[in-house]
Amino acid sequence: MNTHALRRTALVAAVASTSALVLAGCSGAGGSASGGDGDVTLTIATFNDFGYTDALLQEYMDAHPNVKIVHNKAATSNEARENYFQKLGKTGLADIEAIEVDWLPEVMEYADLLAPVPDDLKSRWLDYKVEAATSADGKLVGYGTDIGPEGVCYRSDLFAAAGLPTDRAEVAKMLEGDWSTYFAAGDKYVAATGKAFFDSAGGTYQGAINQVEAAYENPDDGSIIATSNPEVEKIYDQVLAASATQSAHLGQWSDDWFAGLSNGAFATMLCPGWMLGVIEGNAPEVTGWDIANVFPGGAGNWGGSYLTVPGNGKNVEAAQELADWLTDPETQVKAFENAGTFPSQTDALKADALTGSVNAYFNDAPVGEMLSERAQAVKVSPYKGQFYFQINDAMQKALTRVEDGTQSADESWKQWASEVDALS
Numbered sequence: 001m002n003t004h005a006l007r008r009t010a011l012v013a014a015v016a017s018t019s020a021l022v023l024a025g026c027s028g029a030g031g032s033a034s035g036g037d038g039d040v041t042l043t044i045a046t047f048n049d050f051g052y053t054d055a056l057l058q059e060y061m062d063a064h065p066n067v068k069i070v071h072n073k074a075a076t077s078n079e080a081r082e083n084y085f086q087k088l089g090k091t092g093l094a095d096i097e098a099i100e101v102d103w104l105p106e107v108m109e110y111a112d113l114l115a116p117v118p119d120d121l122k123s124r125w126l127d128y129k130v131e132a133a134t135s136a137d138g139k140l141v142g143y144g145t146d147i148g149p150e151g152v153c154y155r156s157d158l159f160a161a162a163g164l165p166t167d168r169a170e171v172a173k174m175l176e177g178d179w180s181t182y183f184a185a186g187d188k189y190v191a192a193t194g195k196a197f198f199d200s201a202g203g204t205y206q207g208a209i210n211q212v213e214a215a216y217e218n219p220d221d222g223s224i225i226a227t228s229n230p231e232v233e234k235i236y237d238q239v240l241a242a243s244a245t246q247s248a249h250l251g252q253w254s255d256d257w258f259a260g261l262s263n264g265a266f267a268t269m270l271c272p273g274w275m276l277g278v279i280e281g282n283a284p285e286v287t288g289w290d291i292a293n294v295f296p297g298g299a300g301n302w303g304g305s306y307l308t309v310p311g312n313g314k315n316v317e318a319a320q321e322l323a324d325w326l327t328d329p330e331t332q333v334k335a336f337e338n339a340g341t342f343p344s345q346t347d348a349l350k351a352d353a354l355t356g357s358v359n360a361y362f363n364d365a366p367v368g369e370m371l372s373e374r375a376q377a378v379k380v381s382p383y384k385g386q387f388y389f390q391i392n393d394a395m396q397k398a399l400t401r402v403e404d405g406t407q408s409a410d411e412s413w414k415q416w417a418s419e420v421d422a423l424s
Helices: 053-061 079-085 102-112 119-124 127-132 156-161 168-175 179-193 200-207 230-246 255-263 271-281 316-326 328-339 346-350 369-379 388-403 409-420
Strands: 017-020 040-047 066-076 095-098 142-153 269-272 289-292 301-308
Touching: 040 079, 040 301, 040 316, 053 066, 053 079, 053 316, 066 079, 066 269, 066 346, 066 369, 079 095, 079 179, 079 301, 095 102, 095 316, 102 301, 102 388, 119 346, 142 156, 142 316, 142 328, 142 369, 156 179, 168 179, 168 289, 179 230, 200 269, 200 388, 230 388, 255 271, 269 271, 269 301, 269 316, 271 289, 271 328, 271 369, 301 388, 316 409, 328 346
Parallel strands: 040 066, 040 095
Antiparallel strands: 017 066, 095 301, 142 269, 142 289, 142 301
């Protein structure tokens, strides 16, 4: 078993960060990027934490001495999305642009503006990862990075103070079941401590809605069904009912939420693989975080991303080569080691370096094995049509209005429904 401690880099969400990596000196593994022997600067734009550390990108530059990589990280994925769609097909985008899976319905409308992924790479990824980023005429436009199989992260020290199990197998046994089982555990925790059980209604809602096959739009004709879908309303009501007593009311990615990762403001949170790096990077001194191989309602996948290459970039061919390298199985395993971003490449999923990975920060949890099992347990791949992102973003704001006391649950639902109706 690989007991190498998984490295993490801190996620800074308050401001965008830029890392300009200088050219490496002479290297024994020399080579040049396509497009000539002259020097080339490649820009890559990401958000959150893709695991692309300075050291990882330096590996590529060591092998390609004529290449300099400038890595720009947006403050939030929403800011990255706004920038992407404002500039796609125009000027101002990076040579390589990261996108979230929830953007794909909109991205695919502009597939002709993106350079295609070479056909010989298509077999690299899980089938559903390829299908989601393939246009009607068979053009794959996204280099798959990660997927987001989920477990439950918890503070074992806070559980101990509440008289709850702390061993991850026992925690998994306690939480096995549907969402009511998870909230029942929350009731016990709150009764024992008077403190919040989970971080936010928004994050918890996201875990539940990802289990609904067609939450917001009809897969047959793309029509919006969100406001009349009883499953959506049930999740909304259930989450907010629990939120009233169990939530820390800390919107994800807010300053207070980041602080809550270390100050004990909440005891649990839903954890896709990529969240592990976020927790460690922002609570490096905390020794109580652990992860249980369980998820309310059975299983879920939250998120996942791609790299895209704008077709009108100045260094398209060189950018394609870098995107190829960043998403090959070996590099994606390294990204997982850096940030917990669980690979979508079939060969990476079989790699001993992945399945044997143990995370020292999370009490030596066998995260590679756990997340592999969590990924295989996922049975639902939600349909995400043209309006999915806008509807879900509006829902997140609706939940926030209730948590911050701006509106009642009924008032906020009505406003959300009005906003959704305006989309059609």
